[in-house]
Amino acid sequence: MTLYARFAAHLNLALDALVLAGDLPAGLERRAITVEPPRDPSHGDLATNAAMVLAKPAGTNPRALAEKLVGELEKLDEVAAVSVAGPGFINMTLAEDSWRGEVAEILRAGADYGRSSLGAGTTVNVEYVSANPTGPMHMGHCRGAVVGDALASLLEYVGHKVIREYYVNDAGGQVDVLARSAHLRYREALGATIEIPEGLYPGEYLKPIGAELASEYGDQYVDAPESEWLVLFRTRAVAAMMAMIREDLALLGIHHDLFSSEAELQAAGKPEAAEAELRSRGLVYDGVLEAPKGETPEDWEPVELPLFRSSQFGDDQDRPIKKSNGAWTYFGADLAYHYQKAQTADQLIDIWGADHAGTVKRIVAAVEALTGGRTKFDVKLVQMVRLLRGGEPVKMSKRAGNFVTLADVVREVGKDVVRFTMLTRRSDAQMDFDFAKVVEASKDNPVFYVQYAHARIASLKRRAAEAGIEGGTADLSLLDAEDLALVQLAAQFPRIVETAAAAREPHRIAFYLYDLAAAFHAAWNVGNDRPDRRFLIAENAEVTRARLFLSDGIGQIIRNGLALMGVEAVSEMK
Numbered sequence: 139m140t141l142y143a144r145f146a147a148h149l150n151l152a153l154d155a156l157v158l159a160g161d162l163p164a165g166l167e168r169r170a171i172t173v174e175p176p177r178d179p180s181h182g183d184l185a186t187n188a189a190m191v192l193a194k195p196a197g198t199n200p201r202a203l204a205e206k207l208v209g210e211l212e213k214l215d216e217v218a219a220v221s222v223a224g225p226g227f228i229n230m231t232l233a234e235d236s237w238r239g240e241v242a243e244i245l246r247a248g249a250d251y252g253r254s255s256l257g258a259g260t261t262v263n264v265e266y267v268s269a270n271p272t273g274p275m276h277m278g279h280c281r282g283a284v285v286g287d288a289l290a291s292l293l294e295y296v297g298h299k300v301i302r303e304y305y306v307n308d309a310g311g312q313v314d315v316l317a318r319s320a321h322l323r324y325r326e327a328l329g330a331t332i333e334i335p336e337g338l339y340p341g342e343y344l345k346p347i348g349a350e351l352a353s354e355y356g357d358q359y360v361d362a363p364e365s366e367w368l369v370l371f372r373t374r375a376v377a378a379m380m381a382m383i384r385e386d387l388a389l390l391g392i393h394h395d396l397f398s399s400e401a402e403l404q405a406a407g408k409p410e411a412a413e414a415e416l417r418s419r420g421l422v423y424d425g426v427l428e429a430p431k432g433e434t435p436e437d438w439e440p441v442e443l444p445l446f447r448s449s450q451f452g453d454d455q456d457r458p459i460k461k462s463n464g465a466w467t468y469f470g471a472d473l474a475y476h477y478q479k480a481q482t483a484d485q486l487i488d489i490w491g492a493d494h495a496g497t498v499k500r501i502v503a504a505v506e507a508l509t510g511g512r513t514k515f516d517v518k519l520v521q522m523v524r525l526l527r528g529g530e531p532v533k534m535s536k537r538a539g540n541f542v543t544l545a546d547v548v549r550e551v552g553k554d555v556v557r558f559t560m561l562t563r564r565s566d567a568q569m570d571f572d573f574a575k576v577v578e579a580s581k582d583n584p585v586f587y588v589q590y591a592h593a594r595i596a597s598l599k600r601r602a603a604e605a606g607i608e609g610g611t612a613d614l615s616l617l618d619a620e621d622l623a624l625v626q627l628a629a630q631f632p633r634i635v636e637t638a639a640a641a642r643e644p645h646r647i648a649f650y651l652y653d654l655a656a657a658f659h660a661a662w663n664v665g666n667d668r669p670d671r672r673f674l675i676a677e678n679a680e681v682t683r684a685r686l687f688l689s690d691g692i693g694q695i696i697r698n699g700l701a702l703m704g705v706e707a708v709s710e711m712k
Contacts, residue, residue, distance in 0.1 A: 140251065140632045141240045145184055145216075145230075146173045152210035153188065161206050166195050174633065175626075182219070182229035183626065189226040200226030237622040238614040240629045244691040252632045252698050256639060257298030263479050264290045266489035267387065267394075268305040271379040272316045274343055275386040275544040277571065278491070282520040283544075284560035284704070286489040287392045288644035289518070291702050296639040301483060302394045305475060308376045309400040310468070315339065316379070317372035321359070323348025324371070328357055347378045389548045390557060391704050398478075400471055409466050409474035412508065413444065413459060421447050421507050427458065446473065451503030469497070473504045476515070480505065485514040487642060492521045492566065518642055520565045526572040551577055554705045558585040561648040561703055579711075581659070584652045588696060589708050591655035594662065595693040596709035598673055602686055605676050609690065612683040620661070620671065621688055627657050628695045635702070644703065651699045658692050 139147070149171065156162040171192070176185035189204035196203065204226040211220045211230060219231040244251050266286020269279045287302070294300045307313075319339040326332045327349040334340040351359075351374060359367040380397070387393070403409070416422040426440045443458040446469075459470030466474075479486055486505065490498070498517045505515040525532040525542060532542050548556055551573065559576050562584050563569050581587050599609065617625075631650065638646035665672035673685045697707040 140243060140247075141236065141629045142173055142184075142633045143254075146171075148211070148214055148216075149173060149186055149188055149207075152207055153192075155210050156203075156206055162192065162198075162203070163196055166192050168192070175630065176227075176229055181223060182221070182231040184230045184232065185223075186228045186230075189222075189228060193226065204228050234619070234622060235615075237625040237629070238617055241614060241617070241625055241688055241691045244628060244694050245687070248694060249698060249701070251694060252295065252635045254296045254632065254636055256296040256636050257293060259297060259299060260484040261299040261301065261482070262293050262485040262487060263301045263303055263483035264293070264487045264489070265303040265305055265479070266290075267383075267392075268307065269383065270307050270310075270312050271376045271383065272312055272339060273341055273379060274382050276541045277523050277525050277544060277547055280390070280544050280547070280556065281523050281560045281565065281569065282489045282491060283387060283390060283392055284557050285518065285520055285565045285644060287390070288557075288561060288647070288703050289487065289489070289642060291704065292635065292639045292644050292647070295702060296636055298485075298639075301396060303396045303398060303479070304394045306376070306380060306397055306399045306401075308372075309404055309471065313372050313376055314368065316344075316375045317368050318364075320344050320347050320351065320371050320375040321367065324351045324355075325360055327352035328360060330360070343382070344375070347375055350374075350378075386544050389545055390553055398475065400475065403475055403478065404466065404471065408478055409459070409470055412474040412477040413470075415477070416446060416507060419507070421450070422459065423447070425456065428455070446500075446504060446507075448500045448503040451506050453500045453503050457500050469500060469504075472497075472501055473508070476501065476505050477508045480509045480513040483513070486516070488515075488517045489565075490517055490519055492519045495519055516642055518565060521568050523560075524568070524570045526570055528574070529572070547571075554589070554708075555585050557704050558588070558648060558700075561645045564643070564645055581656070584648065586711075587659070588651045588655045588700070590711055591658045592693055592696045592700075592707045593709055593711045594658075595689045595696075598689055599686065602674050602682060605674065607674070607676070607679045607682050607686070609683065609686045612687040613680055614684055614687065616681050616684040617688060620664075621685065624657055624661055624688060624692060627654055628692055631695050631699065647699050647702050651696060654692065654695060654699075658689075 150168070153162060153168065157164050168188075168191075171186065171188045173184055173186050176182055189200045189207055193200035193203050201222060204222040207228055208220045208222060211217055211228070216233055216236040217230050218233045221229050223229050247253075264286055266289075267275075267279060267283045269275055275283070290300045290302050315338060319334070322332045322334060322338065323344045325348075327345070351371065359371075413422055422444055424442050425445045426442055427445070429440075441462045443462065444460050445456040446459055448457045449455055457469050458467055459473060461467055476486065488501075498519070502515055502517065505513060525547075544556075555576050559571060560569075575583060576585060577583075579586050579590075602608070631654075634646060634650045638644060661671070662673065669675070673682070673689055675682050693707075700707045
């Protein structure tokens with residue numbers, strides 16, 4: 139059991155003792171109680187808000203309750219000192235052996251250090267990427283792909299069952315545009331001179347599918363009416379684009395469990411089923427939308443449409459689920475898709491681009507309505523990435539056909555650099571991806587700084603072995619207060635993992651790893667001026683072994699954190 143989990147258990151036993159003594163009522167809700175580092179390190183090693191949380195429901199004074207808790211916590215051998223601060227916060231200073239024991243626990247648990255049962259086996263569907271199947275992936279898709287994949291890994295690590303899903307938007311007008319663009323390339327492959335009109339996709343990535351269709355069908359569809367070839371060309375072009383997208387995602391180490399087709403969803407009558415369900419509850423009705431605000435267009439006329447009562451769930455107006463021509467609106471199709479997902483998962487998480495922010499409220503309302511509030515639904519918005527080269531923005535336009543693809547970027551700077559960089563800021567904050575900076579060998583580049591810490595630890599082990607000092611058993615009592623400061627930071631990893639998972643914010647892992655790497659580098663650099671602080675002291679094998687043990691623990695935490703991010707922990711910097 140990790141240190142923070144152990145002290146949470148100690149605290150629960152202390153509270154149980156107060157209940158048995160009659161100082162605290164039984165059955166009080168304890169979920170809001172925390173055990174965490176105090177904001178001011180001078181206050182001790184751990185702090186708890188237990189007295190503040192329980193005092194009011196217990197009908198007592200927080201500070202008085204805190205004093206009674208202190209009496210119980212003082213009995214613990216692991217605690218060196220306990221005090222009450224302010225209105226009732228409890229601060230604890232731990233015995234140094236508690237921290238030494240945590241080093242051993244890190245190495246004993248290995249890759250499982252930080253893993254938890256927080257998710258309790260509940261199923262979470264994480265839908266991410268879901269780029270339209272109209273071309274290869276570009277950097278506009280990359281950030282959401284990495285955030286979604288890292289979040290899925292994080293949720294699995296804390297005990298959820300996770301379904302990684304990609305929603306293939308293959309039923310909208312954009313795939314008809316794709317089919318027409320492929321038809322032009324098909325004609326080109328047969329020797330025709332073509333001009334690509336405005337509105338079609340000009341990218342050369344469609345040439346191979348055009349050539350394949352030409353080889354298979356010859357000139358059968360050159361002059362045929364669109365009605366004869368549109369469905370065929372659409373199906374083949376979408377399949378080719380999805381194969382390309384899967385290959386692009388594989389370059390990032392991303393693999394989905396499920397690809398759901400919008401076209402198949404509609405063919406199976408899922409939107410009709412969702413509409414019927416909502417109508418049975420009075421949540422869909424036939425009505426007329428209000429006229430557009432401001433000056434009404436001349437061609438506007440009131441049309442009766444099936445409307446979802448999204449205003450009952452916080453939206454600013456009710457929303458149509460069908461168009462006047464009977465086709466499903468994007469919202470209607472999305473509503474049915476989420477209804478389908480909710481049948482197989484306890485929680486739904488969608489990773490969307492920030493340009494979809496305006497639709498969040500209505501789809502959240504729809505899921506709440508369809509599931510009766512039973513299925514928790516969260517949408518994480520991801521801002522676009524501005525790609526820079528030499529300080530100048532790189533143009534990205536799928537329609538113009540001159541964009542920089544995700545594959546181009548991964549091949550230039552590497553998967554690990556791309557994945558780590560995408561997690562160095564909150565997903566809802568703007569991000570610049572500068573080719574020069576992301577490969578810079580400096581502390582200002584988090585990717586390098588964290589990787590370098592791990593490589594430094596690997597190098598330390600090699601150098602110690604060359605000096606005749608192997609790892610193995612070590613006298614951890616030789617780790618002093620300066621050494622144990624590193625352990626205190628390393629021991630926070632399990633709680634960082636749980637808070638990052640609960641907040642659905644995988645970037646917290648990247649932030650934490652940078653802080654841990656910085657602390658390790660700082661401790662290493664002290665040895666440049668003070669030989670007694672070096673990790674490798676050739677003439678003192680016992681201290682070296684103890685610090686090798688410590689550095690191994692730091693290296694394990696870095697590996698565990700990087701694994702959650704889908705990044706390799708390297709042993710050498712090239």
